[in-house]
Amino acid sequence: MSKAEIKRRILGRLIPGLTSLAKKGPSGWMIILGIVIVSALVIMTLFAPWLAPYNPRSLVGPIRAPPSLQFPMGTNHLGQDMLSRILCGGSIMLQVSALSVLVCFLIGVPLGLFSSYVGGIFDRTMSLVIDAVYAFPSLVIAIAVAAMLGTGVVNMALSIAVVYIPSYFRIVRSQVLSIKELTYVEAARAAGAKWHTILFRYVFPNVIPSIVVVASINFADAVLTAAGLTFIGLGVRIDIPDWGWDLTSGRALIASGAWWVIAFPGLMIILLALGFTLIGDGLSELLNPKLQR
Amino acid sequence: MPIIEIDSLTVDYRASRGTIRAVGDVSFRLEKGETLGLAGESGSGKSTLGLSIMRLVPYPGVIVKGQIKIVGTDILKLPEHEMRSVRGKKVAYIFQDPMTSLNPVKSIGAHFVELIRTHEPNTNKEEALGRAKNILNVLGILPERINDYPHQFSGGMRQRIMIGLAIALNPDLVIADEPTTALDVIVQAKILDLLKSLRDTYGMALILITHDLSIVLERCDKIIVMYAGQLVEQAKSIDIQEKPMHPYTQGLLRSIPNIELADQRLEAIPGNPPDLLNLPKGCRFNPRCPYGMEYCYKETPLIDLGRGHLVRCFLYGG
Numbered sequence: 001m002s003k004a005e006i007k008r009r010i011l012g013r014l015i016p017g018l019t020s021l022a023k024k025g026p027s028g029w030m031i032i033l034g035i036v037i038v039s040a041l042v043i044m045t046l047f048a049p050w051l052a053p054y055n056p057r058s059l060v061g062p063i064r065a066p067p068s069l070q071f072p073m074g075t076n077h078l079g080q081d082m083l084s085r086i087l088c089g090g091s092i093m094l095q096v097s098a099l100s101v102l103v104c105f106l107i108g109v110p111l112g113l114f115s116s117y118v119g120g121i122f123d124r125t126m127s128l129v130i131d132a133v134y135a136f137p138s139l140v141i142a143i144a145v146a147a148m149l150g151t152g153v154v155n156m157a158l159s160i161a162v163v164y165i166p167s168y169f170r171i172v173r174s175q176v177l178s179i180k181e182l183t184y185v186e187a188a189r190a191a192g193a194k195w196h197t198i199l200f201r202y203v204f205p206n207v208i209p210s211i212v213v214v215a216s217i218n219f220a221d222a223v224l225t226a227a228g229l230t231f232i233g234l235g236v237r238i239d240i241p242d243w244g245w246d247l248t249s250g251r252a253l254i255a256s257g258a259w260w261v262i263a264f265p266g267l268m269i270i271l272l273a274l275g276f277t278l279i280g281d282g283l284s285e286l287l288n289p290k291l292q293r
Numbered sequence: 294m295p296i297i298e299i300d301s302l303t304v305d306y307r308a309s310r311g312t313i314r315a316v317g318d319v320s321f322r323l324e325k326g327e328t329l330g331l332a333g334e335s336g337s338g339k340s341t342l343g344l345s346i347m348r349l350v351p352y353p354g355v356i357v358k359g360q361i362k363i364v365g366t367d368i369l370k371l372p373e374h375e376m377r378s379v380r381g382k383k384v385a386y387i388f389q390d391p392m393t394s395l396n397p398v399k400s401i402g403a404h405f406v407e408l409i410r411t412h413e414p415n416t417n418k419e420e421a422l423g424r425a426k427n428i429l430n431v432l433g434i435l436p437e438r439i440n441d442y443p444h445q446f447s448g449g450m451r452q453r454i455m456i457g458l459a460i461a462l463n464p465d466l467v468i469a470d471e472p473t474t475a476l477d478v479i480v481q482a483k484i485l486d487l488l489k490s491l492r493d494t495y496g497m498a499l500i501l502i503t504h505d506l507s508i509v510l511e512r513c514d515k516i517i518v519m520y521a522g523q524l525v526e527q528a529k530s531i532d533i534q535e536k537p538m539h540p541y542t543q544g545l546l547r548s549i550p551n552i553e554l555a556d557q558r559l560e561a562i563p564g565n566p567p568d569l570l571n572l573p574k575g576c577r578f579n580p581r582c583p584y585g586m587e588y589c590y591k592e593t594p595l596i597d598l599g600r601g602h603l604v605r606c607f608l609y610g611g
Contacts, residue, residue, distance in 0.1 A: 183393040190347055190388075191381035191408050199405065205398040252372070289398055289442040 275282025
């Protein structure tokens with residue numbers, strides 16, 4: 001398959017998909033906007049080595065230089081170019097947040113579904129364990145897990161996942177507890193449906209809107225927790241440009257009036273979180289038939 | 294062969310405070326095309342009886358003894374996976390509350406497709422949708438609305454859809470558990486007439502569970518009156534209308550308002566149904582019965598008056 005053909009195939013799927021989303025009204029547009037923001041950031045990060053005017057790790061100018069033509073976003077306290085750091089710094093954030101949400105989703109959701117559907121002693125035990133984890137302050141437990149696992153993107157994602165799995169579990173569990181008592185679940189049973197059909201076709205679809213909300217909060221929070229982990233040296237190596245690190249290390253410079261050192265990384269993190277939130281909210285509206293029309 | 298044959302069915306709820314006998318020793322049989330009315334007040338065990346026919350008595354309910362034969366098969370002996378093919382296919386259940394009986398995230402068509410393909414895995418989606426449209430037509434719902442979601446329908450329409458789902462696989466027996474309780478009076482009559490005409494068209498047996506004896510009287514062939522888990526009277530509908538024997542049935546009939554006697558005072562049965570954990574000795578209706586005798590504190594015999602008329606009362610012998 002040639003490159004041109006691959007391109008045509010991808011676009012051939014993507015464009016009809018986006019147009020049908022656009023026809024769904026405001027929630028469709030929210031999703032499109034979210035996808036545009038997130039993919040713009042992803043593309044930016046991918047092409048950063050070519051886009052960046054300077055090496056983000058080298059000292060290229062005076063320290064704390066305000067934005068100018070030479071340094072459009074100014075320089076930080078080490079004299080590194082902020083624009084280059086912004087362009088290159090998304091990679092860790094994107095990987096960590098996507099990976100942690102994926103891990104949470106794959107562990108927290110099935111656990112919550114089964115635990116509450118099965119009930120009994122299994123459910124009691126699971127709830128106790130999960131509540132014990134939930135009782136810890138989130139950053140403390142993330143730090144503890146990160147300290148055990150060591151640094152690196154995957155370990156960061158895992159330590160954030162440990163913090164968030166209880167939220168998924170609890171939301172899913174409580175929703176399933178109420179949904180499984182509803183008449184349509186009973187009706188499905190009376191119509192001869194198997195237990196897994198009931199769980200995945202009747203109970204699970206009604207839980208999705210709540211999961212999506214947790215996931216979008218999780219995305220945004222993962223970005224900030226990742227920044228915190230990097231700040232105390234449990235994230236990635238400090239010389240790798242990272243928005244979270246720039247934001248936290250730049251905090252000390254606010255008093256000196258160097259607003260650009262934290263404003264730009266902060267904006268990028270907000271933008272990323274906004275993108276995820278738009279997708280999440282849009283999805284939760286789109287998946288709810290009552291809000292659809 | 295009778296569609297359903299129940300023999301001395303007994304269902305207990307093993308609660309932590311003690312065992313409650315929700316259904317005690319009930320027997321009946323129902324032929325093709327017949328309707329049975331199951332009447333009684335809340336807590337009399339009528340819904341439990343209905344659910345035990347599907348083997349879906351909720352925890353901690355247990356079917357203690359008895360036999361339930363559906364078209365000759367004793368379903369209490371079936372393994373669970375075979376029981377699943379009875380549910381929906383041979384026996385269909387219509388639940389009380391149409392507002393929550395449909396999955397809110399699935400379209401009406403998806404409900405039909407899901408049901409049909411559960412029992413006939415070889416049917417493709419288009420075929421199932423086609424059948425669903427035919428059924429909607431019979432129910433008086435526009436087939437174009439097949440892709441609409443439950444919240445876009447009114448209560449009466451949703452109940453009709455539930456009925457449609459119940460008859461979709463042409464079951465032998467349909468159990469309707471208070472199908473009209475959540476609906477207004479005009480829609481009630483329509484739903485009941487619909488059930489009746491479907492029963493005639495498809496030749497199925499129908500069990501109508503209700504607390505409203507007036508509904509049951511007109512539309513049923515047989516009637517079972519239950520009180521506190523016991524069958525107190527079983528008879529043909531006409532016999533109950535003309536000559537109710539059990540004091541409880543008499544009381545129920547007297548408490549139906551009559552539109553022609555506008556100045557008539559509505560009679561109520563004095564007292565309350567007994568606490569099922571703390572039943573009176575002997576006849577369970579005894580404390581509220583105007584004819585209570587000394588005998589009534591001992592056993593209560595089920596007396597056969599002939600013509601299939603059974604009554605659990607000392608007034609008629611024993």
